[in-house]
Structure formats: C-alpha cells, structure tokens
Amino acid sequence: MHPNINKNEFKWLRRISMKFINRRDFIRIERSSVSLAFKKGETILKQGEQPSHVVYLERGIVKFSYQNEAGKNLILTIVAAPKILGGANLFYKDNNLFSFVAVDDCDVVLIDAQVLLSVMENNAKFSIMLFQLASGMFKKSILNFISLAYKQKEGRIADIIIYLSAEVYNSRDFTLTLTRRELAEFAGCSTENVIMTLSKWQNENVIAAEGKQLQIIDMERLKHISKIA
C-alpha cells in the first residue's frame, strides 16, 4: 500500500509501555509492526474491514469517519498524535465500525493485533494501562456525542471549535486542516450552517476566521454559547 518510510520510533508508546513490559516483549511488538506514512486524505483503516492491526498514530491528525446507511459521511471525532487508535476494535472481534482517515500528513505504526494481544495476556498491568488509555478516549467521545445529540447547531459548532483548539491544535490560533464541509460532518449539520455561524461569530468578534486560519478571540463567549445552545 505504502512504502516503509520512517524509522520505527515508537517514542511515546515506548515511554508509556516500558514501565509495564520488558524489553523483549517490546521488541516483539516492534518487530511485528510496520511503519507507514499517509498523505492528507488517505484512508489508514477502512470501515467494515476485519481489524488485524492496532494503529499507533505517531505524527499527524486523523478523523474517525463513518458512512451511514444513506451513504452520508459523518465524522465521529478527530484526534492528534501521539495516540493509540482502535483499542475498542482490538478487544471486540468485529469489523471496524468506522474508518481512520488522515486529515494531515501522518506517520503511523500498524501493530499486529495478535502479537499485542499475546503480550497483553502475560502482562496484566500493561493490559490495564491500555484499557485506561482507551477509556479516556471513550470518555472524551462521549462528551462529544452528548453535545452532538442534545444541543443545537450553535452549541455543537462552538463545542467542536473549542475541542479542536484544546485537543487537536493546542492553541487558540490555528490553521484548520479541515474544510467547512468536514466541520459540518463533525458538527452534524449542513455546510451552510457552519459557514453562516462562523461568519456571524466573526461579525460579533468572537472569532477571527480568514480562510483556513482560525483564532478564538472570546473564549468565554464561546463557552457561554456552548452552554445555552
């Protein structure tokens, strides 16, 4: 699919794993893994496929993309490196519920699920640590979903802007790697809604939006909108 480009570094994963598993097991995982680079827009793992690997995202931004029965694309969440993706898939033997798509150029390591599972079976604390990581991500998605499911347009859009700032770009002034359409797929509304809402907030001096550049000027106001809408 893609050439083996970057070195198998595993920096973050190594740091968090070394407390729990020995060097031999770590090397076993490393040996059975493949490093790949994905360009913006490429699919790392496809919805419906049998999950044979766990994805370790080393660099870049990834969207969790879901296509519903009507063929409509939805974005469940967006995450930035470093992160382990597909934890739930690993432990629940079923087809992938959604796709992982690169939103930015990404470096990922595909870890063989069988090998990882066999290391886990001999290292309870390592398993629990991975479980905790997955639970933390789960918790964040739940909050995202609560916003999506029970708030209306403005509250949802405010929430994703705050989320992107806090969890993905780590700044109040960032260059969006998502299109307005993708923002809409994430916020569960139409593209027009996103565009109009951003324009409105621009006029009200809540944000400054110039093409892909987005700056949150009045975070308090945005949080207030998130609360009331």
Next chain:
Amino acid sequence: MHPNINKNEFKWLRRISMKFINRRDFIRIERSSVSLAFKKGETILKQGEQPSHVVYLERGIVKFSYQNEAGKNLILTIVAAPKILGGANLFYKDNNLFSFVAVDDCDVVLIDAQVLLSVMENNAKFSIMLFQLASGMFKKSILNFISLAYKQKEGRIADIIIYLSAEVYNSRDFTLTLTRRELAEFAGCSTENVIMTLSKWQNENVIAAEGKQLQIIDMERLKHISKIA
C-alpha cells in the same frame, strides 16, 4: 443507603469469570461486595461522585442518565440485566460522567473497585475479558449516538424503539417501563415529538401503542424509517 436484601448470587458473573480466575479470587471479590435492591426511580450511582464501586446489575433495567449544564436530563442508554456497568469508570479515575437510575426494580451488586482491580492485576486474561465486555457495550453506545447525532426525529425514535425491543425487552411486544418523557430524553427530542410520532405510526399500522403496552407490528417499515430519516 439501602438494606442488604438479596443473596449475593452473581450467577452470570460467576459463569463468565470462572474460566479466568480461581475460586479464591472470586470469593475475595464476593466478600468485598454488597448486594442491594433498588426500587423504580432510585439512583444507584450518581453523576459527579467519585467512583468507588463497579456495578453488577443482576436483575432489572437501568438508565444512564446525564444532566447537562442547562439542567436538562438526557438518557444516554438503557440496559437490561445481567450486565457490568461502569467499566469505563473503573479504569479511568475520574468522577462519574453520568448517573445510573433504576427504571424497574433492580437487584445490583456493588463490587469494590480496588479489590477488583487488584484481582485484575494478577489475571491478565480476566482483565482482557472485562475489557472485551466493556468494549462491546461501548460499541453499542456508539451506534446509539450516531443515530442520535446525525439522524432526525423519526429515525431516532425508530432506532430507540428497535433498540428497546432487541436489547432490553427481548420481544416485539412489551410493556414499557419508560414514560413518554423518558423516551424523549433518550431520543433527544421533545415529549410532543415522541407522542405525535407514536400516534402517527399507530395510525399507519407500524406499531400498536396502548398506554405502556407497545407492539411492533411492521418491523421492516420501522427499519426503513430508521434508514431514511
């Protein structure tokens, strides 16, 4: 809080655990647990509290209830016994994200989280099994949320009716233990919407609704509504 009423039976939990942990560990868990009975409407575990126990639901139906910043009640999901609740809470040390409220009379066993965790630390396979259980529940909630977040009213209501039939009451003809208001909190719409939609489907012979009694007459139709709406 509540008197210790029923015997500490653990039937289902014992069955699924015995493959993984020895009798001594199981008894350790059992000894540190408390059996309680909750009446319809009572809160088993409250949003915002520190999670010190994992809840094993032995009998009854429980709603996962969330109160948002605006004070509005939302139902995240509804589950029937037997089931382990609060897996994610166990492994992610943070306050409870939501409450568990009895929707029916319930028998539950509160398992001491510290004891369970220490047993898990010595039994990797047991940990992985619990992880798999939690992942399965996670996956179902995700599908619920996708429906809530990206479908409109009729599709969402169709989905929760199908869900209740398949996962909670295990029949196409059941006595609702939820009020219309609770259905609305689950579907993320107003009570009026639920009432009107059910009336409409009643007229169209998709369902038969007589007070608390609900029968799905035309499941195909309902699934079709779920798809297109």
Next chain:
DNA sequence: GAAAAAGTATTAAATATTTAATGCTGTTAT
C-alpha cells in the same frame, strides 16, 4: 496555463422541531 473541480459564501423558500397553550386521564397524598 487553462479548464474543471472543490471549497467558500450568501440568500430565500421549504421543511422540521420546539414551545406554549389546553384538556383529558389516571395516580398519589392528605
């Protein structure tokens, strides 16, 4: 480098959803 495609933006009309007002029914508390 030009043509085509995708992204951004705005508006008006059509549709969906919530809110508010009202009445009926059955249950609970005193």
Next chain:
DNA sequence: ATAACAGCATTAAATATTTAATACTTTTTC
C-alpha cells in the same frame, strides 16, 4: 374522597434547520 400532580395527547405559533439556487475563489488536473 378529593385535591394535586404527573403522564398522555393534540394543536397552533414561533423558531431552527435544511435544501436549492447562485456566485465567487481557490485548488487540482490535464
């Protein structure tokens, strides 16, 4: 027993959201 309350139901008006039509800009493709 009855007043008070919660649940169920219906309608109309107010509000929110999507769809459709159109235009301009930027990016991609040949």
